[in-house]
Amino acid sequence: MSRAGFCAIIGAPNAGKSTLTNRLVGAKVSIVTQKVQTTRFPVRGVAIAGDAQIVLVDTPGIFQPRRRLDRAMVRAAWSGIEDADAIVHLVDSAAEIAVAEKGGSAADRKAAIDVESIVEGLKAAGKQVILALNKIDGLKREKLLGLSQRLFETGVYSEVFMISAKDGSGVDDLKARIAQLMPENPWFYPEDQTADLPARLLAAEITREKLYLRVHEELPYAAAVETTKFEEQKNGLRIEQTIFVERESQRPIILGKGGQTLKWIGQKAREELTELMGQPVHLFLHVAVDEKWADKREFYGPLGLDYDA
16 A cells, blocks of 8 residues: 655754755755755755655744734744644754753754754644754764753653754654654655746756855845746746846855856856756846835745735
């Protein structure tokens, strides 16, 4: 009998959720950058393990929200666990251990606070979930065991896995366990489908990834990409996109000297999209200023983010 179900992956920003999702699927379905909070809406990746099909929901990082987009993203993350057949809470082990030893960076301390918030949220929801300690590379086993015990004592975890989403250590065991938790069902998707994401939205996400890979130090968390045209033509696929920034001073950052930065972003996005789409892609990028883009429903309403709650 085949099995199929949903597994939500939750965690603080930058815990490695998108990397883990891609690793479990065996293909890129969620963008990964140096920026925290890159994932802005639940992305579904489809993984196969024996007779089980696992629909992985890579949720936005759960953190303390400040603006409307932030609040919508956090609600989307929590909504991702409501009907899940399995839930994995991914934790940045290195950050947790650094903070426990009275050290760590400001980002580490913020991550630790976010983990505490997630634990309290799971308690309130009455959820028992799988704890996955990520980024174990180079960490001493006794420290990992201490962290595991401390978190397990909160009462919200049914079991613990130690993994490295980056190099794959321990991921196969975690995947096998998730597969066991999937209920008996016919598969939801064809065997060769790896993601449930509209093509025009995927195209925007790929460009946003390249944008942050190139200007992650200069550009704060203040940009969006919208696909305005997605059209099949005789010589390939024509995609037109607008990159929105909040301030006029941010346009030159994306454009670069002589337009070289925007050209690099477009080239890298086009190369990946050509491979993903299996046909030539003609990509045209435009940069526009809209200081209120993060508060506008039209940017994220189609993604299922609830702006009104």
